Amino acid sequence: MGIPTLIKTQTASNSASLDFVDGTSDVVFDSTYDEYMFVFTDINPATDDVQLTFQVNATDDAGGDYDTSLITSTFFNSYHDEADSASGLQYSTTFDLAQSASFQTISQSQGNGADESAALILHIFNPSSTTYVKHFYARCESNHQANYAQDNFIAGYINDTTAIDEIRFKMSSGNFDGCIQMYGIS
Amino acid sequence: MAMDLITTDASSNAASSDFTSSIDSTYKLYIFKFYDVNPATDDVKFSVQFNVAGQSGFNETITTTAFRAIHNEADSEAALAYQTGGDQAQGTAYQIITDSIGSGGDESGAGELFLFNPSNTTYVKHFYSTTTILQADDSARQYFIAGYVNATGAVDEVSFKMASGNMDAVIKMYGVG
Numbered sequence: 001m002g003i004p005t006l007i008k009t010q011t012a013s014n015s016a017s018l019d020f021v022d023g024t025s026d027v028v029f030d031s032t033y034d035e036y037m038f039v040f041t042d043i044n045p046a047t048d049d050v051q052l053t054f055q056v057n058a059t060d061d062a063g064g065d066y067d068t069s070l071i072t073s074t075f076f077n078s079y080h081d082e083a084d085s086a087s088g089l090q091y092s093t094t095f096d097l098a099q100s101a102s103f104q105t106i107s108q109s110q111g112n113g114a115d116e117s118a119a120l121i122l123h124i125f126n127p128s129s130t131t132y133v134k135h136f137y138a139r140c141e142s143n144h145q146a147n148y149a150q151d152n153f154i155a156g157y158i159n160d161t162t163a164i165d166e167i168r169f170k171m172s173s174g175n176f177d178g179c180i181q182m183y184g185i186s
Numbered sequence: 187m188a189m190d191l192i193t194t195d196a197s198s199n200a201a202s203s204d205f206t207s208s209i210d211s212t213y214k215l216y217i218f219k220f221y222d223v224n225p226a227t228d229d230v231k232f233s234v235q236f237n238v239a240g241q242s243g244f245n246e247t248i249t250t251t252a253f254r255a256i257h258n259e260a261d262s263e264a265a266l267a268y269q270t271g272g273d274q275a276q277g278t279a280y281q282i283i284t285d286s287i288g289s290g291g292d293e294s295g296a297g298e299l300f301l302f303n304p305s306n307t308t309y310v311k312h313f314y315s316t317t318t319i320l321q322a323d324d325s326a327r328q329y330f331i332a333g334y335v336n337a338t339g340a341v342d343e344v345s346f347k348m349a350s351g352n353m354d355a356v357i358k359m360y361g362v363g
Contacts, residue, residue, distance in 0.1 A: 004362065005188050039362065041214050041303040078251035078268060078330065084275030089253045089268040115338050119302035119312035121215075141302075141312040141332040149249045151314060151332030179303075181214060181363055183188065 004037055004183035012178045014046060017170035020182050029165045031128035033184030038169075040140075040180050043118040045110050047174030049145040051095070052110065052118060053103035056127075056134075056158055057166035066168045071097045071104050073156025081148045099159065103170065106138045106154050110171075111145035117178070118142030120152075127164040134158040189217075192359045199226060202347035203357050204244075209342045211305035213361030218299045218344070220317075220357045227351030228289040229322035233280035234299060236311070236335050237343035244345040245278045250333030254285060258325035272329070276336065280347065283315045283331050287348075288322035295319035297329075304341035311335040 008027050010018045020038075022029035029036065043052055055066035075095040080087040095105040107118040120140030127134050137155035144150045158164060169180060190213075197203045209216060223232050235244035252272030257264040272282050287295045297317025304311050314332035321327045335341055346357060 003189050006363070039215050042306055042309050044309065078253045078332065080249065080251040080273045080275060080333070082249045082276050082336070087251065087268060087270060087273060089266070115309050117309040117312070121300070139314060139332075141314045141334065143310065143334065149251050149333040151251045151330065179214065183362075 002185040004185050007182045007184050009179065009181045012176050014175045014177060016175055017168050018180055019166065019168045022165035027182065028184060029127065029167070033186055034126055035185040036124045036127065037183040037185055038122040038180055039183065040118065040120045040178060043107065043176060043178035044116065045112045045171045045174055045176045047171065048112040049109050050174060051105040051172040052107040052169065053105050053172055054122070054167055054169050055103045056164045058160050058162040059165050060162050062166070067101050070099045070101055070159040071156055072099055072159060073097045073104055073154060075105065075152065075154050077108070077153065078151040079144065079148045081146065097156065104154070104156070105172070106152070107140045107142045108150065108152060109144050111143045113143070116143035130161055130163055132161060134160065134164050189360055189362045192361050194356065194358045197353060197355045199352045199354065201352055202345050203355060204343065204345045205359055206343045209304055209344065214303050214363030216301045216304060217360040217362060218357055219360070220298070220346070220355055221296050223287060223295040223353060223355040224293065225287050225289050225348045225351055225353050227348065229286040230351060231282040231286050231349045232284040232295055232317070233282045233347060233349055235280045235345050236341045238337050238339040239342045240339065244280070244343070247276050247278055247336040248274050248281055248333055249276055249336060250274045250281055250331055253330050255328045256325050258323065263325065272331070274333070281331060282349065284317045284319045284329050285327035286322055287319045293320045301341070301344065307338055307340055309338065311337065311341045
């Protein structure tokens with residue numbers, strides 16, 4: 001991994017979403033960097049049993065509703081509960097996407113307890129390319145709502161050769177607290 | 187601020203490698219990278235534990251998941267599976283983060299561990315690791331551990347050691363954020 005440069009820190013406090021938009025509030029999300037890394041800490045949803053998700057806008061849909069970029073992805077996880085009664089490694093057909101413009105899940109079934117949260121890192125590669133699709137991957141460790149540790153692995157691509165310069169993070173339902181830091185990596 | 191090397195610990199025949207300072211609110215993410223982890227005892231695992239500020243001993247309550255991929259030099263075994271022997275459910279033992287490393291002259295392990303916002307005093311402390319080793323039976327073994335220190339107090343100390351015996355190792359601690 002190259003050396004990351006911190007671009008922007010945003011803190012959610014009972015927020016519906018956090019957006020990182022190129023050229024807005026000091027956000028750089030263009031050809032300046034080959035890779036962008038988002039570090040999430042202390043992601044705590046207001047609603048129990050919900051997912052943290054993301055979607056993007058391409059430059060030909062600036063200011064759009066994050067609902068037109070088609071994503072194909074994989075999703076698998078490892079899990080283990082505090083009671084030591086369940087554990088495993090499984091692929092999830094619930095949280096992957098196949099040519100879908102829905103928001104992509106990057107944490108699943110999070111608990112909203114006072115001490116429960118998620119932490120993860122999302123990498124997006126060369127979003128300014130106008131030749132290729134845009135690849136991403138993430139790894140998320142979080143508190144499942146049923147008192148599990150869960151290790152989620154997500155990877156895929158945004159099936160668009162237009163540059164991507166806007167990204168939105170939100171829960172599948174309800175608001176959330178947390179910190180998201182955006183880095184550029186050359 | 188971006189990614190800063192905070193300290194490097196080069197252990198030689200050491201019982202453990204402990205990081206007992208500079209883990210605080212300065213960074214949102216701490217990354218430990220370990221190289222050339224070579225145990226004195228054959229066929230033992232590399233492990234980690236934590237200490238919460240104001241507490242004593244590396245014995246925090248941990249819940250984790252564990253899975254691994256393996257492939258041997260003889261090309262006779264390859265697999266991907268969950269490891270019930272590698273996880274913990276509210277345990278206080280050192281958490282293994284590798285499979286069993288050989289003690290041969292050229293055998294070692296390497297990897298990285300991510301610890302998220304350890305100074306937070308509201309939430310549990312999440313961490314995950316990815317490691318790869320040359321196992322004592324001459325196989326490559328990639329191990330994935332993730333979980334949380336089930337405490338809301340700040341974690342300010344981290345300890346690495348082998349499950350048994352001493353070790354040589356180089357461990358670098360970085361801060362990101």
